[in-house]
Amino acid sequence: VLDYVDLVGVADKAIKDDRIDTKDFESYTTETIITKCCQQLGITTANRSIYNQSESLLNNLNLRDRQKIADALDLNESSNTLS
Numbered sequence: 169v170l171d172y173v174d175l176v177g178v179a180d181k182a183i184k185d186d187r188i189d190t191k192d193f194e195s196y197t198t199e200t201i202i203t204k205c206c207q208q209l210g211i212t213t214a215n216r217s218i219y220n221q222s223e224s225l226l227n228n229l230n231l232r233d234r235q236k237i238a239d240a241l242d243l244n245e246s247s248n249t250l251s
Contacts, residue, residue: 169229175199175222187208188205
């Protein structure tokens with residue numbers, strides 16, 4: 169997902185994040201899913217439009233992706249050093 173205005177894409181990406189409890193999400197609208205995900209990740213939702221929430225959520229998810237890749241690379245480098 170490259171653009172936070174793609175609310176469906178952001179919501180779908182958020183649902184796949186292992187930090188998100190998706191219980192009952194099948195009955196929520198896309199906007200509600202984004203808000204619930206923001207709340208679970210500690211992202212401010214009060215007085216913020218759905219697009220502001222989506223932008224913050226997408227930034228958080230992308231940072232998490234980058235960190236997971238960096239951790240995997242570090243682990244791979246460590247295992248190569250040991251062998």
